[in-house]
Amino acid sequence: MGLVSTSYELIGRILYTDIYNEQGTLLLSAGKMLTAKDIDSLLINNIFEIAVKGATHEIKPIDNIAPELLHQIDEAWNYDPEMAVIYKETLSGIKDLLDRTKEGEQVNIQEMVTQFSPLIKHALEHRYVFHPLHTLKGKDEYTYRHSINVGLLSALIARLLGLPDEVCVEVGEAGLFHDIGKLEIPDGILNKPSRLEEEERKIMRKHTQYGYTLLRKFPNLPKSFADVALLHHECLNGTGYPFGLRHENIPLSVQIVSVADKFDALASDRVYREKVSPFEAATALWNAQFAGLMNPAIVTPFVTYIIESYIGSKVRLSNGQKGVIVRYNHQEPLRPLIRTDEGLFTKLEVERDIQIVEVF
Missing domain, CATH: 2.30.30 (SH3 type barrels.)
Structure with missing residues (x-):
């Protein structure tokens, strides 16, 4: 566990070790969630480095995310400051990695998994941290937020289905990369503020094949990552793309991510439309299962979870x-x-x- 500089950026993090002052008096116990008052106490006692859970490097201020969005994240998880901190760090890290990829660097899949790991683990340990995901407003960083949200929701759905922890994590990580192929789609199409023309839709649909091709270049990744990227727009009744597969030929991980993808896409602000309420998004899923598009065994527990929350x-x-x-x-x-x-x-x-x- 690495040491990080004592600063107010650590508010919400969990202390890894007991902290004593120079006289040997216990100031803070391991496992405590740090508050502004705790940081004050540490600095007053000349304690300038501490160990916190999940921190293996120096925590730096986040400067690549709009301040208004950072504030919204803090407000959304005001009951769980650690989740807010981890979500902001993950969003910033994923955005940095993907922005560098767009500028010509090779995509660093393993580093993205590393960035996502603390967030998905915390989320699976705290079931209702998913609730605020769709209180965030505005289109800022939608592409990056959508990837993260789909990953988190996919892991949640896997947990609701009673799948083992390691499978929940793998499905969540596959969800993170479901749209990785959109790196190859021109920004003019990706960010068009109106309905796509037919030719533009054909280009957009190629993101599934692009994602599959990219992820298959990494032989150490689970096969589910590439499957999800390729097949997440398939429908159980054979009306999806790219192959028109039916129920028995669509892996469970793909079916899970498809549900998470549709829900988050509807419940988030997009460049071409405002979000709908979580209830309206859940209704769309409910209707999709009866139309034969999605698996009721996946949709029903997820919709029930949404209502319970x-x-x-x-x-x-x-x-x-x-x-x-x-x-x-x-x-x-x-x-x-x-x-x-x-x-x-x-x-x-x-x-x-x-x-x-x-x-x-």
Whole structure:
């Protein structure tokens, strides 16, 4: 475990060892999450280097991410400062690596895995850190955030399915690289603020083959990485691309990442449209499983998790009323019981014309 300089950048990190002052008095115990007051105490006692979990190098200020986005991340995980710190560091590191790749450097897949590792491990240990992912607003760093979010959500879904920890991590890492082929897509198409023309769509669809070709150059990577990059736009009923594969020919890891990809794409701001609420994104998944596009064995537990995580949250309904989610119906998790601000109860399973349009 490396030493890092004592600074306020360490707020939210976990102390690795006990800290004593010059008189031998215990100041801070190993395992404590550092606060601003703790940093003050360390500096006052002339303790300028400490060991924190997950830090093997000097932590530097983040200067390649918009300050407003960094602030949003801090606010989103204000109940888990360590998650906020790790997410910011991962986002900054992944962005730096991919930006350098765009400038001509060889893509460093192993370093990306290393950057992602602390985040995915922390997330799997703290199930509800996924909740704030889709409170972040704006299009800043969407491409990088989407890759990270899909990786995290894929690992979560694997955990919900009861898969072993090592499989959850592998599926999450495969999710991180699902769109790596977009490095080969021209920025003018990738960032076009309007609907793509037919020829542009054909070019965009090539990102699956580009990603597969790139990842197969690294023989030490699990095969699932390349499979996910190639097949994550396949659908169970054979209507997807690039091959039109059907259920039995689409690996489980690919099916998991496909669900995570669609959810995050809908619930995040894009260059050509604003995000929808997590409930609307979950509804799209729910409908996709009944249309034969996605696996109900994957979609149902994920949608149920989403609803469970919003119990007690404030919502706005399509009829203009506001209220709180009280409980959900296991048969129809997307139509929960709402207690309105007027003190009345609305059963969405009965009131079929009312939808949840916003979550606060």
